[in-house]
Amino acid sequence: MLERVLRILEYDKMKDQLLQFAGSSLGKKRVKAMTPFFEEETIRDEHAKTAEAAKIVRLKGTAPLGGLKDIKASIKRAEIGAQLNEGELLDIASTIYASRRFRSFIEGLVEDEIELVILPEMTRSMTPLTDLEHEIKQAIDENGHVLDSASPALRQIRQSIRSLESSVRSKLENTTRSSSGRKMLSDAIVTIRNDRYVIPVKAEYRNHFGGIVHDQSASGQTLFVEPEFAVTTNNQLREAKAKEETEIQRILFELSGSVSEVTGELAVILDVMTEVDFMFAKAYYGASIKATEPKLDTDGSFDLRKARHPLIPEDEIVPIDVSLGDAYSSLVITGPNTGGKTVTLKTVGMLTLMAQSGLQIPVQEGSTAGIYQKIFADIGDEQSIEQSLSTFSSHMTNIVNIMDNVDHESLVLFDELGAGTDPTEGAALAIAILDRVRSIGAKVIATTHYSELKGYAYNREGVINASVEFDVETLRPTYRLLIGIPGRSNAFAISKRLGLGDDIIEEAGLHVTADSNKMEKMISSLEDSRKAAEKDYDEADALLQEAEALHAELAEELERIEVEKERIFERAEEKANKAVEKAMEEAEFIIAELREMQANAPSIKDHKLIDAKKRLEDSEVTLKKKKKTSPVKKKKPVDTLLPGDEVKVVSLNQKGHIVEASGKTDYMVQLGMMKMKVKKDDLLYIDRPKPVETKPLATLRGRDAHVKPELDLRGERYESAMMDVEKYLDDAVLAGYHQVSIIHGKGTGALRKGVQELLERHPNVKSTRLGSQGEGGSGVTVAQLK
Structure with missing residues (x-):
């Protein structure tokens, strides 16, 4: 049954899209073998893997996955002691490098404090076989050629080969350059036949050079002769090449032995990197279709918002909102053909299969997908010529199989239920089938164009109508799914729009029953109410967005003002502290001078000096930051100055306080440690301290x-x-x-x-x-x- 459902819902076509994002042949095999899961724990684990890969794709764009090769066969051959060839060894080194690079990439992300859980654990299970990788790459170049540096013996043999080749070529080239030689040769070149150096000799001069004839031209006019003087050197060269091949085989056998020692570690690397490739293929695919991770509901409820079918181009599809399982467990979609009912069924089915495969799905953030133990679908034209079955018979055969296997953990999708037979009997059969599936407890979505099923939802608890919107003005469906509103036939409206006479339409209306008319009017009223509600919603939403934008703008301006206020306050505090520091330095200097004077003037009491210093220290200004400031009240002018009042001597630009009044216009003012008499006109009142309780x-x-x-x-x-x-x-x-x-x-x-x-x-x-x-x-x- 599952295989048939996957075919009906075009699951393989979705996998073909996913296949394009796999980076290796192993990843592609993993994609091809993918099927939906039915265990909740497995589904959640797969989604967690996809989400972690998607997080990296979102933050970094790509992940380094190149170089992974399918080395399963090579590992098995190494286990039984077989000798691996150069290509197999290079693939093993490439796979080790790919795993090492990916592991370093993940470790770098962890160091950058990107929260990852699954991938760090997976990469830690891979042993970094760096020594084997370097051993192979030092012996074999990227073209599969064993390097001279693979062993000292091979280097020596190849030096000998190059020396012998140079020697034999030199002898033969001397012959081709000589005047007598050019006369006897077809061409003045040295070539190779049967891995031996030869020269092209004209047939009539064959006996002149002696030696061995290895080949002749098609015309027979040229013989490729190995002259007698070159035979010995060619023999030595062939022996050296045989030694070279023996040494290469020894090196490959030794490298194969090194591989056989770590086949278990290589198998782990291969399994982990295959799974990693599959994870990132799902992540890249999800990004390409703008997919999100759905919430998962084990009760079979789903709420798909702005859902899109992944096989329909984004610029051609209209997203739908569809839900099932909370207030209702059955959804009946009615309305005319070509309205998008089948697309809705296939969208729900496809997204459910994708969600149960661990894939993110093209829906709005916050959507919920259901988890089902069984998924059934009866969609499309199932007419079978081979079995001589009509469309109705074929559909009914499928429905019988569904009824035999459906349970309370199933999702059932019926397309045009009851179609292909007498409308009255078909509608009755559809109602009976829906009732039976509902009684079992399965979740059902059914489409139909039978008007009898429009009233079905009003007579059954847990069932709701839906329809696909149709624009009578353009005579085209809008493909918007309307939950709670049954579909209208629109036959009369469409006919009138196309030019059918009003008298014919009126006569047709006489043949429609009163119940049908009543139903159509009710549906029309529901549509009018829905459109009015949508208009009100759009207006309210626009006002809300405007209010939110204004609120954000005001909040930003307030924050800017607070920052500026803090900046000004800090500058003022810094300036005040600098002034106090300067005053303290001057005070320390004055006290030092007075102490020097104390020795010559004993009348200056030491406690007076200390008291003056304490007053200077207490004068340090500390500004307190306040988030809210109250308006500054203007000080009232003061006519009479009292002892203790803080004043400023304008002529000296110094602050002090009144000690006593020396007359009507003169005051004794304490400026630091000095007292002086100042005219009232030269004094500026600043503040009057509040009286404080003094102690003895x-x-x-x-x-x-x-x-x-x-x-x-x-x-x-x-x-x-x-x-x-x-x-x-x-x-x-x-x-x-x-x-x-x-x-x-x-x-x-x-x-x-x-x-x-x-x-x-x-x-x-x-x-x-x-x-x-x-x-x-x-x-x-x-x-x-x-």
Whole structure:
């Protein structure tokens, strides 16, 4: 039954298309042997292989598969110890090279983080027989000629052959060049007969040269003579060539022995590469017909969207949407002939066979294909002259076979069910057959032009009507499948369009039953409703696409604005940080100068210097990025400046804060570590800090100062450590510590020495000592602060 179904659905024609994409004779054999599978696991495995190959084709365009040869016979001959010829050995080397190159290709894809599962595992099973490949290629060139380098003995023999050939040719050419020789020769050339060098001698001078006659011309006027003086050299040359042939046979036998040692590995390579070639043939074919991988449904349901028959050219076919198995398990397609009903049946059948063969199918992404244990089809003219069967009898014979074998896991395709006999009886028979197949649980698609079956779907649960659209204006089918709408005969409309008289059409209408008229009006109403719904859908879809495009455009513009905002913010932050860094550097320089002055001016308190430095450090600006910004409120002008207000001295272009008012128009302003009196007119108000709760002075010392009584320098670089010690001592003085510990570790002693030297010259350090046994010993220096 399957063979007949494959023939009816033209499965072999599809395989002929697939055959063009196989790269080797082995791949072509694999394609020719392809048939649908019926085990779910096998089908899913085949689809996984095809999908992985298709992924590589989509990303890389092609895969390196050239060089694969059919070496099965050579492997078997090598196994039994036979000697392989040059061509067989070259095919083996070519196949090894093809497998090695493909394996490297897959490994490269994996390194590029392309997700592959099946092909890496397949290629890992192939042993890279690089040594055998090189051994063969070093002995035999691409034309099948054994090279001089195949063995030292062969090189020596061939050198001897070339020397002997040169010698005999030289002797004979001397004869052809001599004046007496030219007179006795038909032509002044040296030629070969019976693998021996000879000269063409005129018949009358045959006895002049002696030697052996090997051949003569057709006229008998020229004899090809091996002169007596050349016989010995020719004999030596023949002996050398015999040695050459013996050595070549020895080399081939040795190479054949190397092949016999790895026949198992070669068989694996051949099997894997054949399967790879088949996988990529399916992938290339799928790409050529714009196929996609379908979802698979084991319940036999399918939903094929924009489905196309692979044998019909893309520019000639109208894609169809057809589904079965969810709301209904039987589909009855009605309507006139040549409308595309049979194409719909064949499309469903072909795509089902392709899906169960592991092929991707020409449908829209997201389509579903059913998996069936049996597929039956009764399509086309089955009239048999040999068996004296009419069309009806032949169809019925096929239907009987289907009814005997159909089960609940079957897909059945009936074309023109009940045709070829009396319409009334044929329609009744069709209904009975459909009812029986439905009761078994099989999925059914049937086409018919019987009007009685138009009402069939309305009286049966799980059955739905469908039709192929027909354009009355052009008198041509559109080939669009309309689910839920039975087909109209359109006979009256077509006749009127073609010019048949209205009176004849009206009279014909009187012979149509009231039920038929009612059915036709219902169908017409359904078509009108469908067209209106399609128009509304198209308008809504156009509006949706326009809205989506506008949304995408706005989103892109918003993203651009956010990126620009971030860029501007980063530039501002960078500029502000540079300004703060410059101010810190200047502050450090000023503090250093003041410390030098401290020795000469004891009245300058050290804690004041440290406090000034802390204020400078706290002035560093950190800009916080915000995704959403609220509008900036304008500051109200301030008439009276209060202590603490942030101001800018316009003449100095410096910021500071009001310390106190020195009069009605003068203010004492703190600028960094300096205080100066400034006129009100020279001041620009910036901001007024909010009042904060202050703690008593005592709370600013000890633990609340967040300064630990020790500083750990282990692991730091020398220069960084010295800077940390400087800052830590200032913080410790402010925190009120009398003693601190500097942990520098033992190590080489360089860090300890640097710390101790810094502590000795620091003005706030009273004395230093190494730590005791319980304090860390020589790895710690303890400093007493003033």
